[in-house]
Amino acid sequence: MALTATNFLPFHRALIEDEEINAVVRVLQSGWLTSGPRVKEFETAFASYTGASHALAVNSCTAALHLALAAIGIEAGDEVIVPTMTFAASGEVVLYFGAKPVLVDCLPGSFHMDPDCVERAITPRTRAILPVHYGGYPCDMDRILEIARRHGLKVIEDAAHALPASYKGRPVGTLGDITCFSFYATKTMTTGEGGMATTENEEYADRMRILSLHGISKDAWKRYSAEGTWRYDILEAGYKYNFTDLQAALGLAQLAKCDSMTASRAAIASRYTEALGDLEAFKTPVAPAEVGHAWHLYVLQVNASALRIGRDQVIEEFHKRGIGTSVHFIPLHLHSLYRDQLGYRPGQFPNAEQQFERAISLPIYPGMEQADTDRVIEALREVAREYQR
DSSP: OOOOOSSOBOSOOOOOOHHHHHHHHHHHHHTOOSSSHHHHHHHHHHHHHHTOSEEEEESOHHHHHHHHHHHTTOOTTOEEEEESSSOHHHHHHHHTTTOEEEEEOBOTTOSSBOHHHHHHHOOTTEEEEOOBOGGGSOOOHHHHHHHHHHHTOEEEEEOTTOTTOEETTEETTSSSSEEEEEOBTTSSSOOBSOEEEEESOHHHHHHHHHHTBTTBOTTGGGGGSTTOOSOOOBOSOOOBOBOOHHHHHHHHHHHHTHHHHHHHHHHHHHHHHHHHTTOTTEEOOOOOTTEEOOOSOEEEEEOGGGBSSOHHHHHHHHHHTTBOOBOOOOOGGGSHIIIIITOOOTTSSHHHHHHHHHEEEEOOOTTOOHHHHHHHHHHHHHHHHHTBO
């Protein structure tokens, strides 16, 4: 008999406590709500936390990716290599320039871009590689960076899932030319909406900062402060991508407990893996030994040969039991935009399609009680028993 749901267990719930609430209230009481001193404090703290030389807070990871590509000089007609296994933002920012996102497949049995496919996709028009650190652990950055150096390409990392993650002892945020993080509501730390770009390159940092607020000269936010001036200069056409002090207050409180929240996620992941390892119906995720996993996602894969139902039906069974799940992601080449305008087609990237068709993201977030994880585990065991071949 199926478990009876007495309440809905969401796929994600942000851990918002008194520290976050009090920090936001203090900003409201300060009278300075938009980009100001708290944003600068958050950028400094984030740079220190990741080990980056420069950090720029913006209103989304999409904005960070857009600014990163602008900073390295992407133009119409250029090509940027992007994994098909990613969210919309990774590809669409390339299109903003009139450039082409050149999609590549995953490694077999992986959600990460295949470096061999990357190398084969390089043409005289290629300007950058955009790896996505899917789920919370880094791609094979040694190979990607070596390929980029050999071909004179830039590396812009989509690290929306990867705070805090590391690769062979180095924090994500210090590996490629520019790294872009997300603080969306479901991420490992949140400011509701928001993002960050980190870089070791001062020139890139300055260009992104200018472009992030209408192309106005640096420190334009100070024009409303005691040390500022009403005079400013517009250096080039920019964007409205600035971060706010309200968001920064939330971000500073979240960043202070980022390590403890990651430990909570890792503990839940370990519990899932230990409890589900004997089920033939499902394959649990495995992270390479040389990486530090942020555990933004815990992606289980359905073994179709062991069940009489597929992934979509498993999700329906979870919904009946009052448990939220998600799927990350529908590969880009399967969407109408990429088929109709860019000529991609189903079947072109079989590894990504296989990973997608089997994937279910389970609830994993700080604040989950052991009873919550037990509920998820028992639901999986129940489905495996009921629908086994």
